[in-house]
Amino acid sequence: MREMLTDGPLDVLTGDYLAELTMLILGRDRLKDPGLGYAKTFPRQLEDCLALAHEKGVRIVTNAGGLNPAGLADAVRGLAAKAGIPVSVAHVEGDDLMPYEEGALTANAYLGGAGITACLRAGADIVVTGRVTDAALVSGPAAWWFDWAADDWDRLAGAVVAGHVLECGTQATGGNYAFFTAHDVRRPGFPLAEVSEDGSAVITKHPGTGGAVTPGTVTAQLLYETQGARYLGPDVTARLDTVRLTAAGQDRVRVDGVRGEAPPDTLKVGVTRIGGWRNEVVFVLTGLDIDAKAALVREQLAELLDEVGTATWTLARTDHDDADTEETASALLRLVVRDPSPDRVGRALTSAAVELALGSYPGFHVTAPPGPAQPYGVFTSAPIAATAVPHTAVLPDGTRLPVPAPPPQEPAPAPHEHAHPAAAGPPPASPTPTHNPAHNPTTAPTTRAPLGAVAGARSGDKGGDANIGVWVESAPAWDWLLRTLTVDTLRTLLPETAELPVTRHELPHLRALNFTVIGILGAGVASGHRFDPQAKALGEWLRSRRLDIPTDLLPPPEGTRSSRPDIPTHLLPTPEGTRP
Numbered sequence: 001m002r003e004m005l006t007d008g009p010l011d012v013l014t015g016d017y018l019a020e021l022t023m024l025i026l027g028r029d030r031l032k033d034p035g036l037g038y039a040k041t042f043p044r045q046l047e048d049c050l051a052l053a054h055e056k057g058v059r060i061v062t063n064a065g066g067l068n069p070a071g072l073a074d075a076v077r078g079l080a081a082k083a084g085i086p087v088s089v090a091h092v093e094g095d096d097l098m099p100y101e102e103g104a105l106t107a108n109a110y111l112g113g114a115g116i117t118a119c120l121r122a123g124a125d126i127v128v129t130g131r132v133t134d135a136a137l138v139s140g141p142a143a144w145w146f147d148w149a150a151d152d153w154d155r156l157a158g159a160v161v162a163g164h165v166l167e168c169g170t171q172a173t174g175g176n177y178a179f180f181t182a183h184d185v186r187r188p189g190f191p192l193a194e195v196s197e198d199g200s201a202v203i204t205k206h207p208g209t210g211g212a213v214t215p216g217t218v219t220a221q222l223l224y225e226t227q228g229a230r231y232l233g234p235d236v237t238a239r240l241d242t243v244r245l246t247a248a249g250q251d252r253v254r255v256d257g258v259r260g261e262a263p264p265d266t267l268k269v270g271v272t273r274i275g276g277w278r279n280e281v282v283f284v285l286t287g288l289d290i291d292a293k294a295a296l297v298r299e300q301l302a303e304l305l306d307e308v309g310t311a312t313w314t315l316a317r318t319d320h321d322d323a324d325t326e327e328t329a330s331a332l333l334r335l336v337v338r339d340p341s342p343d344r345v346g347r348a349l350t351s352a353a354v355e356l357a358l359g360s361y362p363g364f365h366v367t368a369p370p371g372p373a374q375p376y377g378v379f380t381s382a383p384i385a386a387t388a389v390p391h392t393a394v395l396p397d398g399t400r401l402p403v404p405a406p407p408p409q410e411p412a413p414a415p416h417e418h419a420h421p422a423a424a425g426p427p428p429a430s431p432t433p434t435h436n437p438a439h440n441p442t443t444a445p446t447t448r449a450p451l452g453a454v455a456g457a458r459s460g461d462k463g464g465d466a467n468i469g470v471w472v473e474s475a476p477a478w479d480w481l482l483r484t485l486t487v488d489t490l491r492t493l494l495p496e497t498a499e500l501p502v503t504r505h506e507l508p509h510l511r512a513l514n515f516t517v518i519g520i521l522g523a524g525v526a527s528g529h530r531f532d533p534q535a536k537a538l539g540e541w542l543r544s545r546r547l548d549i550p551t552d553l554l555p556p557p558e559g560t561r562s563s564r565p566d567i568p569t570h571l572l573p574t575p576e577g578t579r580p
Contacts, residue, residue, distance in 0.1 A: 003189070005049055006052070008192075011059070013058050014061050016168075017041070017062065017064040017066070018064075018131060020379045023106050023108065024105065027272055037067030038067065038068045042072065043076065046060075050079065054125070062128060063128075063130065063134075065091060065092075070093060073090070076089050087125040088125045089125070090126070090127050090393065092394070094109075094111065095108045095111050095129075109267045110133050110234060111234055111389070112133060112234030112406075114391070114403045116129060116140025118403060119394075119396075120144035121144055134163065135162075136160075138162050153236050153259075153261055154198075157199065158258040160260075161222070162193040162195055165221050166192070170190060172213065172221040173190065173211035173217060176220075188210045188212075189209020198256075200254065201255045201256075202254050205251055212251060214251075218253045219245060219512060224458050226240060228503070228505045228516070229507060232264055234386065236261070236406070237261040237262065239260065242259040265386055265405070266383035266384060266385055266386060267383070270380075271379070277341065277346075278345060278373065280336045281334075283332070283333040283334075284331075285330060285332070285361065286326060286363045287329055290331045293362075296360060297333060297361065305337065307344055309338050309344070309345075313333065313335055315332070316331060319331040342375075347371065379523065445552075447548070447549055447551045447554055449549050451542060453549065454481075455470050455472050455477070455481060455543065456471050457470045459536065459538035461533075464518075464520070464523055465517060465519065466516075466520050466538055467515065468514070468542060469539070470542070471512035493547065497517050500518055500520055501517075502515055517538075521534070
């Protein structure tokens with residue numbers, strides 16, 4: 001917060017504190033103390049920065065209110081009064097639908113930005129919300145600043161896209177970026193959006209801060225945690241297949257051309273509940289006979305696990321043949337147990353596993369001592385009529401202002417028929433490729449290589465589902481990617497998806513494909529269903545997989561580092577690869 005306030009000018013500072021897992025954590029906090037339920041880090045940051053924000057005239061909009069926006073608003077007022085800083089505080093509520101159903105710990109509708117807009121129009125310096133969409137933290141202030149109408153679909157859609165780019169902070173400035181060696185990302189600065197009246201924006205960062213803002217870094221974030229070309233939201237449906245990115249200078253990327261349609265007449269409700277109790281033991285298997293050692297442990301514990309709800313074994317073959325360190329000679333056998341009762345998966349079970357130490361495979365040891373069972377959470381979502389949610393802006397003077405649902409709209413025409421206020425002259429040529437015989441897989445020379453040699457990727461979670469966005473930087477590469485990376489190919493490259501529903505979406509203006517994989521994360525991040533429970537590295541796994549790629553699309557034989565002279569030397573991999 002201090003960096004953003006001191007490193008350059010701002011009109012509005014936003015803070016996104018909520019995730020699916022966060023809601024579960026806040027729900028448990030609220031059980032212990034009904035006065036809690038908000039992100040406690042926000043007041044600590046504000047205590048350090050409130051005077052600075054007031055001095056600079058920067059308004060602050062945050063969803064840190066979580067399950068208790070009114071409580072956080074009161075805490076902010078108390079903090080400001082103690083510091084003698086005159087600030088006007090408002091909050092948005094109505095998203096909390098508890099009591100919702102039996103067993104629910106939290107149930108919150110994802111609200112849009114209209115309540116934020118109303119609070120800012122009433123003169124609020126600080127607006128605290130509960131569960132709003134991440135992008136609403138940008139679209140709400142933009143609608144206030146430019147006095148947009150509730151049905152300014154294209155403008156609102158542009159602001160939603162800008163908000164989606166900003167919502168994960170430094171993921172838009174080189175953090176978690178597939179081509180991270182192209183930039184110095186040791187300490188990336190935070191992104192900001194210069195939003196224009198027509199809804200277009202320039203994504204940039206304060207001068208002199210680290211990282212980079214490029215069409216690639218912005219593309220990566222645009223593809224993150226989205227499901228399809230239509231990005232549904234409570235204020236507007238943004239058409240991601242109309243987004244155009246243009247380099248506009250050093251660390252400046254213009255985002256325009258965004259078309260908007262009316263939002264659905266329902267809102268998403270995110271529900272968390274305690275799913276049961278879990279525990280785990282990780283056995284280290286070293287040297288020879290790894291499979292036989294794993295089989296012995298599983299046989300020794302089979303009878304004990306008969307009484308457990310579910311027991312899942314995974315063997316990670318991290319071992320290397322003839323390894324020169326013990327660690328690289330070892331594999332990891334992971335046992336995860338879940339049950340409605342903490343007793344059946346508690347310390348008695350993990351202790352029994354550890355007690356095999358003197359009577360099991362040679363070299364027996366585990367990564368941690370016996371531990372107690374821990375509760376795990378489950379996240380689900382469901383629709384609810386927008387008119388059934390009491391979206392309310394509580395203004396600085398205490399006035400409670402109901403926020404109506406957006407007006408309906410007739411079905412929108414196809415994007416190429418839809419006039420846009422920012423359009424001037426003929427539209428740019430479509431990047432949808434035509435057939436190029438030079439890249440026909442039956443005739444063009446190919447090389448077996450990782451997909452990541454030509455494509456970037458970013459992946460993430462939505463409840464139990466995952467998405468993988470894949471993009472390339474050139475028209476020939478897009479021609480090849482569009483024809484090659486089909487759903488069947490994805491399933492072959494990622495066998496864990498083979499039996500799951502997978503949908504492919506094409507985003508030609510971004511030269512990108514977006515895959516939605518249904519159910520790969522089970523009941524969501526809080527359940528710990530998978531080794532990578534939020535699918536953060538699913539895209540990097542895909543990039544590491546090898547397939548036949550047209551040779552002329554690949555970097556020169558000496559490797560990608562020589563084809564990227566802008567890579568800082570200290571970030572280059574060794575000739576043998578990135579591992580020592």
